[in-house]
Amino acid sequence: MKMVKKKTILTMFLSAVFPFILLNSSAQAASFDPVLAEPTERFPFHDVPAEYQERIQVLYDQNVFEGLNKDQFGWSLPIKRIDVAVILYQSVPMTTEGVKKTEMKDVPERAVMAVSALEAMGIVNGKTATSFGSNDTITRGEFALMASQAYRGTLRSADQATHTFLDATGRYKTAIDQLQASNITQGRSESEFGTFKVMTRGELALLIYNLQTFSHKTDN
Numbered sequence: 001m002k003m004v005k006k007k008t009i010l011t012m013f014l015s016a017v018f019p020f021i022l023l024n025s026s027a028q029a030a031s032f033d034p035v036l037a038e039p040t041e042r043f044p045f046h047d048v049p050a051e052y053q054e055r056i057q058v059l060y061d062q063n064v065f066e067g068l069n070k071d072q073f074g075w076s077l078p079i080k081r082i083d084v085a086v087i088l089y090q091s092v093p094m095t096t097e098g099v100k101k102t103e104m105k106d107v108p109e110r111a112v113m114a115v116s117a118l119e120a121m122g123i124v125n126g127k128t129a130t131s132f133g134s135n136d137t138i139t140r141g142e143f144a145l146m147a148s149q150a151y152r153g154t155l156r157s158a159d160q161a162t163h164t165f166l167d168a169t170g171r172y173k174t175a176i177d178q179l180q181a182s183n184i185t186q187g188r189s190e191s192e193f194g195t196f197k198v199m200t201r202g203e204l205a206l207l208i209y210n211l212q213t214f215s216h217k218t219d220n
Contacts, residue, residue: 045073052202055209064091065205075202082111082134084143084204085124089114091208092150094121104132123149140188141172141195143204147184147211148175154215156181165193184210 037053039046045067048056056073059065064087068074094117102116104126115132118124123146127133148155158177165187168176172195179185180193185207188194 039071044071045075046071047075048073048202049075052206056205059091059205059209062091064208068201073201073205076200078137078198079201079204080134081132081136081138081142082108082115084138084146084199085118085132086111086114087204087208088123088146088150089117091212092123094118102132103130104134105130106134107132108134118146118150121149137198139196140193140199140203141176143199143207144172144175144179144193144195147207148178151211151215154218155179155184163187163193164191165195166191167195168193169195179207182214184214 034049035051036046037043037048037050037056043053043057043060045056045060056065060067065073068077096113096117099113099116099120102112102119104115107115111134115124124132127136155178158174158181160181161177163177163180163186165176165180168180176193176195180187185193188197
């Protein structure tokens with residue numbers, strides 16, 4: 001009899017508490033979802049976190065960045081090397097006068113001028129003598145190298161870096177040090193820049209925005 005009574009009390013307790021546990025867990029899970037920007041006629045993208053809308057709006061208005069389609073920016077998607085080259089070309093003032101056409105065989109027509117100009121300025125290299133690796137995704141380390149060359153003379157010295165990135169090593173170290181010293185990036189965590197991780201379109205957009213902002217401050 002006592003055992004039945006205890007089971008009854010336990011059942012009543014769980015019936016009362018279990019829905020609350022589910023509700024509370026769902027609320028906590030939902031809180032990790034980013035608040036997305038509200039699309040407008042001027043800003044059509046519905047996959048950009050609201051906290052970054054203003055920065056992406058600036059790049060969109062400058063025609064530095066376009067969306068993947070009419071209403072998607074592709075925030076969390078990886079980006080190809082050729083697209084990064086075009087975006088860098090559009091975001092960094094440079095001359096194309098007298099620039100020799102690139103010999104990279106895999107560069108699409110839409111990007112020939114961009115890659116040619118970036119090559120001439122020593123900002124990009126191919127994967128081989130004749131291949132740019134246009135359709136390969138770009139890593140964060142590869143972009144750091146490009147950015148350090150595109151903004152050389154503008155970024156702070158590498159010896160001013162204060163990070164603790166364990167993966168800022170080898171040929172990437174100086175470039176990453178310069179970006180962190182200039183407050184362009186704080187990495188993916190305190191101990192990881194994400195050197196060998198694939199870069200997303202959202203990450204690239206924020207870095208481009210930070211690079212432009214830092215460059216304008218330096219010029220002024």
